[in-house]
Amino acid sequence: MEQLRINPAKDTTADIDVTDIPELPDDVFIAPLEKPKDLGDDWLEPQQRVYTAEEHHIWDDLFAQQMEILPGRACSAFMAGLERLDLGRGGVPDFGAMSEELKSITGWEVVPVPMLIPDHVFFWHLANRRFPAGNFIRTRETFHYIQEPDVFHDVFGHVPLLTDPVFADYMAAYGRAGWKALKHNRLKALSALYWYTVEFGLILEEDGMRSYGAGILSGPTEAVFAVEAESPNRIHLDVDRVVRTDYTISDLQPTYFVIESFAELFHMTVERDFNDLYGRLGAGFTYANQAVLDVDRVYHIGTQEYAQRGGRGSGAQPV
Numbered sequence: 001m002e003q004l005r006i007n008p009a010k011d012t013t014a015d016i017d018v019t020d021i022p023e024l025p026d027d028v029f030i031a032p033l034e035k036p037k038d039l040g041d042d043w044l045e046p047q048q049r050v051y052t053a054e055e056h057h058i059w060d061d062l063f064a065q066q067m068e069i070l071p072g073r074a075c076s077a078f079m080a081g082l083e084r085l086d087l088g089r090g091g092v093p094d095f096g097a098m099s100e101e102l103k104s105i106t107g108w109e110v111v112p113v114p115m116l117i118p119d120h121v122f123f124w125h126l127a128n129r130r131f132p133a134g135n136f137i138r139t140r141e142t143f144h145y146i147q148e149p150d151v152f153h154d155v156f157g158h159v160p161l162l163t164d165p166v167f168a169d170y171m172a173a174y175g176r177a178g179w180k181a182l183k184h185n186r187l188k189a190l191s192a193l194y195w196y197t198v199e200f201g202l203i204l205e206e207d208g209m210r211s212y213g214a215g216i217l218s219g220p221t222e223a224v225f226a227v228e229a230e231s232p233n234r235i236h237l238d239v240d241r242v243v244r245t246d247y248t249i250s251d252l253q254p255t256y257f258v259i260e261s262f263a264e265l266f267h268m269t270v271e272r273d274f275n276d277l278y279g280r281l282g283a284g285f286t287y288a289n290q291a292v293l294d295v296d297r298v299y300h301i302g303t304q305e306y307a308q309r310g311g312r313g314s315g316a317q318p319v
């Protein structure tokens, strides 16, 4: 495997000023979210929620369930991060203590937010190395599947990789890039990249394909499906291709994109100026999320059996 080194001098977003929350140009559309009255423009909760004993229990049970499944399926940087931050010490982790530790490793911290926050505010936090994490935790009724990110998805799924120096830099650069995409009205394209890397990315390790995406690693079914099922495609990540690819947020992915290393990801994204890419994009997505194209470097052509049987709710078996 080729050894890539990241080159911070080539960071195309380095000169973007991230001090203040960006002003949105009038012609830029973002989802209208209503800010709870007691929160400021940064959308941050004054403090992390105080969890009940049962809520701490739910965390412990979710944690135990993932630990049965993730060894050999999650990438090594994720497993190392979990251990380093000691996220299994019992109960929902305290954001303050976790942030202290994380800050000393890569300069990142974790801050509590009530719900999904507007894109430009989310980007601003990332650019400043603050990861906004949902405060609430799912209930027993929604134990196996929730669509909105809760504290288990956000902390268990996302935070461990923020201990990896290259991935940590990628996330901060993504925040700055988000800002730039907003100005070009190209948020949808950049969001597809987030989706297929940060949320649902796979990485090729020496002993096989592993997951690094938080959306995969925070649930039991997709953690197995993503790396082992016959159904989904596994294709090498190509930025021009991915930003044109549609995605579903409510079911297992029909296609995963694979990187060889975080340095490779950094090289393909942070070190590349997206201006001309944005200029050449069409209005909507060009490729369906089940498609395999003749230009794709394919690791596995999926049967798509799961999706074609009707996916979630149809009784189709993922694996």
Ligand code: PHE
Binding pocket: 012, 013, 170, 173, 174, 177, 180, 193, 269, 270, 271, 272, 273, 274, 275
């Ligand atoms: N380099 C890209 C640009 O010029 C942005 C980018 C950075 C994209 C990091 C993804 C991640 O806009």
Ligand code: CO
Binding pocket: 149, 153, 154, 157, 158, 199, 214, 215
């Ligand atoms: Co997420």
